[in-house]
Amino acid sequence: MLTENDLIQIRRDLHQIPELALAEHETHAYLFDKVRSFNQEHLTIREIEELPTALLVRIAGSKPKRTIGYRADIDALPVTEDTDLPFASTHEGRMHACGHDMHMTVALGLIAYFAENQPEDNLLFFFQPAEEEENGGLLAYERGVFEGEWRPDEFYALHDTPNLPAGMIGCRMGTLFAGSAEVDVDFIGKSGHAAFPQDANDMVVAAAAFIGQIQSIVARRIDPIRSGVITFGRFNAGSIRNVIAGSARLEGTIRGLEQTMLVDLMEQIKAIAQGIAKSYGCQVVPTFTQGGYLPVENTPELTKNFIDFMQAKHPEQFKLTEPAMTGEDFGYLLSKIPGTMFWLGVEDEHPLHAATFSPKEEALAPAVSTIRDFLTFRMLQEEGE
Known part of the structure; x- marks a missing residue:
């Protein structure tokens, strides 16, 4: 002993x-x-x-x-x-x-x-x-x-x-403990000169709109008794100040106290991604990785x-x-x-x-x-x- x-x-x-x-x-x-x-x-x-x-x-x-x-x-x-x-x-x-x-x-x-x-x-x-x-x-x-x-x-x-x-x-x-999953979202548009935005498709704008809409999921689309979290902690886009970013990437995490909550959050994120893609004429590709973190x-x-x-x-x-x-x-x-x-x-x-x-x-x-x-x-x- x-x-x-x-x-x-x-x-x-x-x-x-x-x-x-x-x-x-x-x-x-x-x-x-x-x-x-x-x-x-x-x-x-x-x-x-x-x-x-x-x-x-x-x-x-x-x-x-x-x-x-x-x-x-x-x-x-x-x-x-x-x-x-x-x-x-x-x-x-x-x-x-x-x-x-x-x-x-x-x-x-x-x-x-x-x-x-x-x-x-x-x-x-x-x-x-x-x-x-x-x-x-x-x-x-x-x-x-x-x-x-x-x-x-x-x-x-x-x-x-x-x-x-x-x-x-x-x-x-x-x-x-909550379950967690990683979420990455890739935005694919068209780069261009900052002075000619009409000739490009700005993915900073598209990604910003996506982030704004994501906030409504936990606030308005799930039962407040069923706790959930969506956090995007990383936003990468562009290479220089006077070039419109033709691509962007968001990296984040989602948390839920039930596996069904995590699945719901993933489906809501996918739905918003589809809406942003249609609204901004671009591709929005969400990828989810949960691994063993149920x-x-x-x-x-x-x-x-x-x-x-x-x-x-x-x-x-x-x-x-x-x-x-x-x-x-x-x-x-x-x-x-x-x-x-x-x-x-x-x-x-x-x-x-x-x-x-x-x-x-x-x-x-x-x-x-x-x-x-x-x-x-x-x-x-x-x-x-």
Whole structure:
């Protein structure tokens, strides 16, 4: 078993070696060596040739009724750390600014405990690469990682949040995180001299009109109870001030708390694109890429069970939370396998993804003990409960 000091040291070790999606080789090696240091009697470690930075750890149960999965993401962000911590990132331009070092540490703490205390049910731990981008959950599923004895009957995962006290667990029925999709819109017209606009077809004007109409989608075309977001953060057009731009490109993101909302937003964007194309005599081509970033929609029965346990056994450490518009690719796995995602409070004045984000390490030990208690409770329940 790992002590609180052990957990803190592991987190600091991992914090110093952040790596980007699908390049988490040093992180993978650290995790592998750490798991190998635990009691191996009931453990099986699996590496995946098709997804080489991923790692799976299976703990055989003594009287298994089910296989319970637990996922921890392992990648970092292209952020230059600005915390002045003595264990700050040693990889320039990369940082665990989303707290995945905390996620991995909690998972290792759970494995260490159940390696010494054989669980009743089988446990499957998935150290997942590429959560921030490249759709690691989708890649793992599509490459057949969760087949046979490696397929969990139910899946759990956490994400840390600076908005809750250290060690507090937050969860809710329904959607925890929004789904997201990238949207690119290309406008194709005709360039020309700024002095002769009648001989050109200005795509800055067309794109500006498109942006204006897009604002009406969330404001006037969807039910305000069903939250949605459309943001275009990049607009590229033209090359010089006195030449009319014959092409333009918008790049943005859409968010929705339900997959049906995302589909609705995509259809509305397509309709406006068709209208602008007709009005301005140009081509308007929207392209959508969602990958694995579906809404994180918690399975009702399992989530009620989790919330009931927390409210009964750890009421001072639990809070019902509101949905968030952030994206998380665990949503894809939950679309394939029943499960629940929840928050872990890490109490920081700085937001996720900030260069100054510094989660409180006091959250680690309570997280391990509380999730350990829940998994033990879950294993005592009969199949179908």
